[in-house]
Amino acid sequence: MALIPTIGIEVHVELKTKSKVFSPSLNAYGEIANSKTNVSDLGYPGTLPTLNKKVIDLAIKACFATNCHITPKIYFDRKNYFYPDLSKGYQITQAATPIGYDGYIEIEVNGKVKKIGIERLHIEEDTSKSIHEGDSTLLDFNRAGVPLIEIVTKPVIESAEEAVLYLEKLREVLLYAGVSDVKIEEGSMRCDANVSLRESDSDVLGVKTEIKNIGSISSVKAAINYEIDHQKQMLEKGEKITVQTKRYDEKREMTILMRTKESNTDYRYFPEPDIPYIYIDEYWINDIKEQMPIMPDKLRGKYKTLSISDVAINALIAHKELTFFLEKVMDKKVNPVISANLLTGDVLMFLNKHNITIDETKLAVDNFASLVNLIDTGEISSKMGRELLSDLITDGGNVEELLKTKGMKLISDEETIKKLIEEVISDNVEVVNDYKNGNERAFKYLIGQAMKKSRGQANPKILNESLLRELNK
Amino acid sequence: MTKYLDLSLIEINDLLKTKKIKPIDLVNEAFIRIEQNKDLNCFITLNKEEAVKKAMELENEEVDNVLFSIPIVIKDNIVTKDLRTTCASKMLDNFIPVYDATVIEKIKNKNMIIIGKTNMDEFAMGSSNQTSYYGPVLNPWNKSKVSGGSSGGSASAVSSRIVPFALGSDTGGSIRQPAAFTGVVGLKPTYGRVSRYGLVAFASSFDQIGPMTRNVFENALLLNAIVGHDEKDMTSSKKEVEDFTRLIGEDVHGMKIAIPNYYMSDTVNKEIKNRILYVIDLLKSKGVTFEYIDIDYIKYSVPLYQIIALAEASSNLARFDGVRYGYRTNNFNNLDELYKNTRAEGFGDEVKRNIMIGSYVLSGTNIKTYYDKALKMRKAISDSLDEILSKYDLIIGPTTTTTAYNLGEGQDDAVKSFLDDMLTIPANMAGLPSMSLPIGFDNDGMPIGMQIIGKKFDEALIYKLAAAVEKELNLDLDNKGGK
Structure with a gap:
């Protein structure tokens, strides 16, 4: 009997807000330990949470990006447990009323579109960061109270490859929606994977293993594949799989047991009495909807119909600032193919070399559009165009004047x-x-x-x- | 020996304005009275050095409000910057807060002078001030009797006239019950009226800070000073600040008042009931009408309160873990032992009992069996009280079922503490404003309190009725303790 893997993915994403979710402390990465924290983040007696409305805005954006329905009346819950990184002895999260539910992300598997269902999307606060040094543990509360959204898929992913496609796509839409940096290496995106195996003729899911906090998308693939093989071997030997929480060791390339029987943890969830209900009405939702940028799948479709090459499309989508720039350039009604080729060619090479984004260069939309027009009409050669472009990126300036000073004019006689x-x-x-x-x-x-x-x-x-x-x- | 602190607030204010006395005179007198009443055990921490310093500073400042330089004492679960705040627990015996509660900021803005932090039941859990790590507070009317609790230190300090003003906190009756036991005026404001920022949480959806004073007018003045929306407390109301003295002195003729049968049952001591009936007769003669009514589900208030309040408490007290502040055990080899031993050694029995009950009602499927249902019932009680108050101006009844009992009584007695709270808890369940007003004494000379419950945000009307009763009764509430 064939064994089919069933995978569910939980992702935590740090939201890009100025301040924390329940306190006015700054939400900043890489600062001196405990410099961005206050009495509330430290859970001092008498302190109370104050909700940062911007977090709700960004969570609504994330709902749009993941096609989730939005819950009109939400509240927060307390998740009670003891751990040194948890200053209040409870985490403020959303259990009963996740802001988003029943969404999906589309991925392409073997040329076919597959919808990966999203169970829920909810807001919660991050814990502080434990730094283990020898026998002691140090705590950095800069991260305590950083806003997170947790996005949980339905158990519908069937391979490590699908999981990777889902994560890449999720990362892409969240980045476009502007809700997060989604940098796995900096911890602004963290992944847990639930893996189980079931008989191909059965709908009953097998016993799952949860692999926590996987450090990169490539590790997600390796961890899931390792776990699938491991479980297969156990089942083939007739061994029983128990509910386990594991982590993935990148050096040893294997999953390692952390604890068993998750069901014993009783978080005693109950509604957070310090934060009143929040009503998300149509006005609020529409207001956010208007701020939503065009999403990558829409852009892909649009670029295809404009005959931009697949290579250029992929390069553009991977760099959202380039697509936003291209969108503005195309508003000037210039040749999209030439524009896309220049942006994903010389411009991107320059950006990569200097490790900057297009917004950090002197290249202006107007200049770029005129340049494309000159090439398009044949007034200058593409070689001349590239030379001009290099000047425009580093020094800015006016295209016509540059042409004159460089004595560049095509021989059309x-x-x-x-x-x-x-x-x-x-x-x-x-x-x-x-x-x-x-x-x-x-x-x-x-x-x-x-x-x-x-x-x-x-x-x-x-x-x-x-x-x-x-x-x- | 001067007795400026026995004068009315208006008289003190006049003396200050006309420079006949200085702020330091009031401070010195308060500390003399503290010394004279040491046996009452009202205080956990005194603020003498700072109070004297503040009084000296104020000497050259303009007397800009009626509370200017008036001594006040603060219940020790309200955090005060640089002034030890213990919640009467070993857990916070060494805890010096780094910030002021919002009410403390407001009091400081009025240039009131904080004299000290008052004794209380540990983490406000108790109703006889016998759970304090620092020992019980005695009742100034009879030192073999309890002060009530949990704001026992604040109540006894005002009752013995150490200071004219105290702040207390009320979760299930912790202002009103000790106010009744010691013969002072104590008000629990509408939930949301006063910011809870800086009040060490017991049960977040019930807790309110409120004024405890010698008389009704001064109570309203202190309430004036501490109310208002606070951005740091999302449950604080955006209601406009109003003058709570504005209806005091108005004719009570035509007021319609409900008396719930629950409040006049056989559980209530006969002397107390008779005294309430006396006040009712008195008010009837002034043109007030009364009706006895039933309130749906009100008899379930105490068990429901115990489920919801203790559930919240079990979570609110989780932060006391020995990691960041407060008591930490010396006796641990790993994280688990750090938690267990810190909490086993740092908390007293009553607090532990409450945390266990609260954790139990939230555990596993219990949340559905107990907590979720209790929330629904709370809403039902709240709705029926609101409905009654839509037909009547106010609700009255006794504050307590007995007068102050003997020290040593009631500890570890669940039924006793049930009876202590049964008349005060309904107002907390519904978030309603409620006052305890002294209306007389029992045969042993112990004070009796009457409770007046109003509509949400209708404290002014409570003050109107209370002031009328106070004026008619004209009681001598000074127990001459230590003078």
């Missing part, structure tokens, strides 16, 4: 070009013969030679036409 071509033809008799025998590449070679002779300044359109004409004489 037909006589001059004709002369050029005649020279190239007489220099390359054999290649011309190849062309006449049907070798298409010979034509490109000849164009290249002519362009070289003009030092890149020949109008490519006219050059093309003239060469064809001369060769076919």
Whole structure:
């Protein structure tokens, strides 16, 4: 009997707010330990939580990004347990009324679209960070009270590959929605995976293992695959699987037991009496809806119909600032293919080299659009265009003036070009013969030679036409 | 020996304004009275050095309000910056807060002078002030009797006239019951009227800070000073600040008052009932009408309160774990032992009992059996009280079923503490404002309190009736303790 894996993914994402979810302390990463904390984060006697409304805004955005329904009346619950990183002895979370429910993320598996159902999306506060040093543990409360959303899938993922596709897609939409940095390495996105196996002819799910806090998307894949193999081997040997919580050891490439029997933990959830109900009405929802940027799947579809290449589309989607820039450029009605190629070519190379985003360069939408137009109409060659672009990125400035100072203007005079071509033809008799025998590449070679002779300044359109004409004489 | 602190607030204020006395005179007198009444055990921590310093500072300042430089004492579960706040627990015996509660900021803005932190039941859990780590508070009217609790220190301090003003807190009767036992005026405001920021939480959906004073007018003045919306407390109301003295002195003719049969049952001591009936007759002669009524589910108030309040308490007290502040056991080898021994050694029996009950009602399926149902019933009681109050101006009844009992009584007696709270808890269940007003004495000379419950945010009307009763009775409530 074949064993089918069933996987559910829980993701915690830190929201990108200025201050924490229940206190006015700053929400900042990488600051001096305990410098961004106050009496409330430390759980001092007498302190009370105050809700940061911005967190609700971002959670609503996350609901839109994950196609979740929004709960109109929400409240918070206390999850009670003892741990040194938990300053109040309870975590403020949402148990009974998650702000979002019943959503989905679409992934593409073997060319088919599969919807990964999302059970719930809720808001909670982060704990402080434990730093273990030798025998002692130090606590950094800068993270205590950082807003999180937890997104839980239904148990519908069937392979490690699907899990990875889901996580990549989730990361992408949350990034586009502007709710989080979603940086796994900085802990602003954290993944837990629940893995179980069931008989292929049965609907009854097997006993699950939860793998906590997996450090990267590639580790998610490795951890799930390891766990599936491990469980298969156990079942084949007739061993019983018990409910376990594990972690994934990246160095040893295996999952390691942390504790058994999760059901023994009794969190004694009850409604948080310090925070009144929050009513999310239509106005609030519509207000947020208007702020939602265009989502990556929509962009993909749009770019495809504009004949932008798949390679360029992928590069664009992976860099949301580039797509936002491209959207603005296209508002100027310029050639989208040229725009996309320049952005994902020279521009992206420059950005990667300097490790910055496009917003941090001097490249202005207007300049870029004029440049694309010049290339599109054939007034300058793409080589000239690239040279100009490099100047525009580093120094800014006006395209027309740059053209003048650089003395860049295409040779569009037909006589001059004709002369050029005649020279190239007489220099390359054999290649011309190849062309006449049907070798298409010979034509490109000849164009290249002519362009070289003009030092890149020949109008490519006219050059093309003239060469064809001369060769076919 | 001067007795400025026996004068009315208005008289003291005049003397200050006309420079006949200085703030330091009031402070010195308060500390002399503390010394004279040491045996009452009203205080956990005195603020003498700071109080004297503040009085000196105020000497050259303009007397800009009626509370200016008036000594006040604060229940020790309200945090005061740089002034030890213990909640009468070993757990916080060494705890010096780094911030002021919102009510403390407000009191300081009025330039009142904080004299000390008053004794109480540990974490406000108890109704006879016998659960304090620092020992019981005695009743100034009879030192073999309890002060009531949990705001026993505040009540006895005002009753013995050490100071004219105290702040207490009331979760299930902790202002009103000791006020009744010691013959002072104590008000639990509407839930949300006073910010809870800086009040060490017992049961968050019940707790309210309130004024405890010698008389009705001064009670309203102190309430004026501490109310208002606070951004640091999401449950604090946005209601406009009003003058709570504004109806005092108005004719009570035509007021319609409900007397719940629950409040006049055989459980209530006969002397107390008779005294209430006396007051009713008195008010009838002034044109007030009364009707006896039944309130749905009110008899379930105490058990329901115990489920909800203790559930909240079990969670609120989880933060006392020895990790960041307060008591930490020396006796541990691992994290589990740190928690267990810190809490076993730091908390007293009553607190532990309450945490256990609270944890129990939230555990596993119990939350459905107890907690969820209790919340529904709370709503039902609250709705029936609101309904009654839509037909009547106020509800009255006794504050307590007995007068102050002997020290040593009632400890570890669940039935006794049940009876202690049964008349005060309904107002907390519904978040209603409620006052205990002294209306006389029993045959042993112990004070009797009458409770007046109003509509939400209708404290002004409570003050109106209370002031009329106070004026008619004209009791001598000064027990001459230590003077």
